[in-house]
Amino acid sequence: MGLKISDYTPTKGGTSCATNTVPEYAVFRGFTGFKNGLYGVWGRFLVAVSFEDLQVIDHKVAGFEVGWMNGYGAWFGKSWIKRGIFVGSSRDKLPSTDAPYGCGANDPECGCLNERGCLHAINVGQMGSRMSFDNITMVNYEAAVYVGAW
Numbered sequence: 472m473g474l475k476i477s478d479y480t481p482t483k484g485g486t487s488c489a490t491n492t493v494p495e496y497a498v499f500r501g502f503t504g505f506k507n508g509l510y511g512v513w514g515r516f517l518v519a520v521s522f523e524d525l526q527v528i529d530h531k532v533a534g535f536e537v538g539w540m541n542g543y544g545a546w547f548g549k550s551w552i553k554r555g556i557f558v559g560s561s562r563d564k565l566p567s568t569d570a571p572y573g574c575g576a577n578d579p580e581c582g583c584l585n586e587r588g589c590l591h592a593i594n595v596g597q598m599g600s601r602m603s604f605d606n607i608t609m610v611n612y613e614a615a616v617y618v619g620a621w
Contacts (some may be wrong), residue, residue, distance in 0.1 A: 596617060
């Protein structure tokens with residue numbers, strides 16, 4: 472794991488349990504994840520957390536995966552990634568795509584951990600909202616972006 476963040480809402484004047492608290496935006500600048508075992512950046516229940524000049528190279532599952540980003544109760548939160556570089560595999564090409572979803576379960580060549588797919592740059596499922604992406608480069612992925620909400 473590169474950077475793991477959970478249950479984080481930066482606020483002006485400290486913490487508050489009020490659902491309409493105005494966040495103080497937290498921006499991570501220049502973070503680099505290299506050869507991470509699972510994710511470059513992984514987060515859950517984040518509000519107003521952003522990244523600029525983010526680089527994630529040779530990870531196993533996702534370069535950036537968040538759930539409940541600016542979700543329920545986050546009235547004023549928004550997040551972004553600006554100037555991001557995601558490289559799924561620094562090898563010349565992706566591994567064999569003979570198996571379903573491009574690779575098989577626990578395939579060390581592909582980096583898959585299960586049958587749902589593998590090697591994606593960004594996953595903003597599970598109530599990922601109010602996020603923007605600007606100037607993002609993605610190289611060598613089977614599925615560059617997974618999105619979804621429930």
